[in-house]
Amino acid sequence: MKTHPSGLRLVSGGAVFTLHRMSASNPLFKSPKPVIAMIHVGALPGTPASRLTLADIEAQAVREAKLYREAGVHGIMIENMHDTPYLRGQVGPEIVASMALIGRAVKATAGLPCGIQILAGANMEAMAVAHAAGLDFIRAEGFAFAHVADEGIIESSAAELLRYRRLIGADEVQVWVDVKKKHSAHAITADVGIGETAHAVEFMRGDLVIVTGAVTGDAPQKKDVLEVKGHTQLPVYLGSGVTAANLKQFFAAADGFIIGSEFKAGGHWTGAVDPQRVAAFMAVHARLTKVSK
Amino acid sequence: MKNFFKSHPKVFIGVVHLKPLPGAPRHKQSMADIIKFAVADAVAYEHGGVHALIIENFGDVPFTKGSVAPETLAAMAAAGCAVRAAVKLPIGYNVLRNDARSALALCAACGGDFIRVNVHSGAMITDQGVIEGDAYNTLRERARVAPGAGIFADVHVKHAVPLGDWSLADAAADTLERGLADALIVSGVGTGKAADISDVECVRQACPDAKILLGSGVNASNAQDFLRVADGVIVGSSLKRDGKLANPVDVRRVAALAKEINKCS
Numbered sequence: 001m002k003t004h005p006s007g008l009r010l011v012s013g014g015a016v017f018t019l020h021r022m023s024a025s026n027p028l029f030k031s032p033k034p035v036i037a038m039i040h041v042g043a044l045p046g047t048p049a050s051r052l053t054l055a056d057i058e059a060q061a062v063r064e065a066k067l068y069r070e071a072g073v074h075g076i077m078i079e080n081m082h083d084t085p086y087l088r089g090q091v092g093p094e095i096v097a098s099m100a101l102i103g104r105a106v107k108a109t110a111g112l113p114c115g116i117q118i119l120a121g122a123n124m125e126a127m128a129v130a131h132a133a134g135l136d137f138i139r140a141e142g143f144a145f146a147h148v149a150d151e152g153i154i155e156s157s158a159a160e161l162l163r164y165r166r167l168i169g170a171d172e173v174q175v176w177v178d179v180k181k182k183h184s185a186h187a188i189t190a191d192v193g194i195g196e197t198a199h200a201v202e203f204m205r206g207d208l209v210i211v212t213g214a215v216t217g218d219a220p221q222k223k224d225v226l227e228v229k230g231h232t233q234l235p236v237y238l239g240s241g242v243t244a245a246n247l248k249q250f251f252a253a254a255d256g257f258i259i260g261s262e263f264k265a266g267g268h269w270t271g272a273v274d275p276q277r278v279a280a281f282m283a284v285h286a287r288l289t290k291v292s293k
Numbered sequence: 294m295k296n297f298f299k300s301h302p303k304v305f306i307g308v309v310h311l312k313p314l315p316g317a318p319r320h321k322q323s324m325a326d327i328i329k330f331a332v333a334d335a336v337a338y339e340h341g342g343v344h345a346l347i348i349e350n351f352g353d354v355p356f357t358k359g360s361v362a363p364e365t366l367a368a369m370a371a372a373g374c375a376v377r378a379a380v381k382l383p384i385g386y387n388v389l390r391n392d393a394r395s396a397l398a399l400c401a402a403c404g405g406d407f408i409r410v411n412v413h414s415g416a417m418i419t420d421q422g423v424i425e426g427d428a429y430n431t432l433r434e435r436a437r438v439a440p441g442a443g444i445f446a447d448v449h450v451k452h453a454v455p456l457g458d459w460s461l462a463d464a465a466a467d468t469l470e471r472g473l474a475d476a477l478i479v480s481g482v483g484t485g486k487a488a489d490i491s492d493v494e495c496v497r498q499a500c501p502d503a504k505i506l507l508g509s510g511v512n513a514s515n516a517q518d519f520l521r522v523a524d525g526v527i528v529g530s531s532l533k534r535d536g537k538l539a540n541p542v543d544v545r546r547v548a549a550l551a552k553e554i555n556k557c558s
Contacts, residue, residue, distance in 0.1 A: 045398075045401040045402070045437075045438045045439070046401070046437045046438045054401060054402055054404070055404065092394070092398065093360070093361075093363075093366050093392075093394055093395040093397075093398035093399075094397070094398035094401050094402065094438045094439075095398075096363045096366045096367050096370070096398070097366055097367070097369070097370040097373075097395075097398040097399050097401065097402035097403065098370075098398075098401065098402040099367075100366075100367040100368075100370035100371050100374075100402070101370050101371075101373075101374045101402045101403060104371055104374060104375075105374075124363055125363040125367075127363075127364075128315075128362070128363035128364040128366070128367040128368075129363070129367045131315055131324070131364060131367065131368075132315065132324055132364065132367035132368040132370065132371040133367065133371055134324065134325075167316060168315040168316040168364040169315055169316075169320065170315070170364075
């Protein structure tokens, strides 16, 4: 891949990133600050809230992928968000098979870079699905250090995960990593700052760092974003609570945005994708992109 | 699943042997190529006149006797949904060597109609070591994720010998009555090797009302003999071009066997 004249070429795990001044760009995307839209797939077979057939769940995910594509988002991520309460660290074969099926259908519909997260912390399963379904990235929690999530203690998975990626020949799949993840207690790493955590992610060959607020729908702290940016050369994406109203305040600092709740009816993740909300956000994004050029 | 045997007095099931999948020692091809090969086989089976397909991770030797890894399952799901989109036939899964839970998961995800379980009841000494049946959990898992899926269980499965003094007749009766299998499968000693007709007759005598399928070595010249006693056949090896396992499915061989099977109906 070509490197920007004033940039620095950085090889990290499965991906090659080009750094240019303060922003790190991801070769998956043409947009300098891509918007990744969330598809929260319906409760999957065997989970407590399961009620739709898989064909219906797939059809709904495909409908949302189409809406997102038409609205001009730059990437899509699927997540088994409705499978509460989440298993910790691994999921059953019915979830892997279901997500592979949905991933394939979403990728075919969207024609965009697509990724997957399997809750909670089922990073190897997500890697397996990404590789089989032709997806481009996974979002991993519990990559470096450890924390207490609502599922219990989640520990570092980087060593096993990246060996596994090599074993199955999935080197092309990027690993996007949450630091000081939402819905979690971080007292056990209270003496490790968020910047240091991001640095560890880079050292452990993660491909990208995600900063979140306290819970789904909560915006990150600006100081956290800046601290992370100061400690890693990896791209830094925001993973919760970014809205059309607050995008401007994060736009310069962050390298990309993962958007779920803001795109849903009522601004809540359980709502249906609302094309008007997506369009409104993308318009703000386009305006800010133009201004920053 | 039940209609499946009703609409076809003698059932013809074609086996889609998947090439080595990601993570397996012999894995070479891209997922796209593996899927393309599987879909071409499935379409050839459909054109040749099979009534159903079973998809197997046949290339993944050596097999585990336990649960397969997620990369195997994810790859089978990707292949399964591509096959489902390409043909109109009922589809089943056999996750080798004995991962019934994963096979049921594939039914749930890809709309499968049945699974094949190599060791459902009792215990067998196999090339993977001692494998014990787990009918208890398999039936509960079916109720949880794929209630409509049929369980087609081998009796004294190929590439294995029974552990201890357990007769074929007793194994068949136990698998049916205590394992609640929906169909029994009788095979020879290995893939491509025909069963003894006397074994099929023994299972029929032990289980007069069971659905009995042949699980190895059936071809156009022996199908009629078996189908006098059995209700259907599961065939892969003899339907490949030149009869070679690694080759694509030969639609003419499928059609020739379909003709023999339909004569028995």
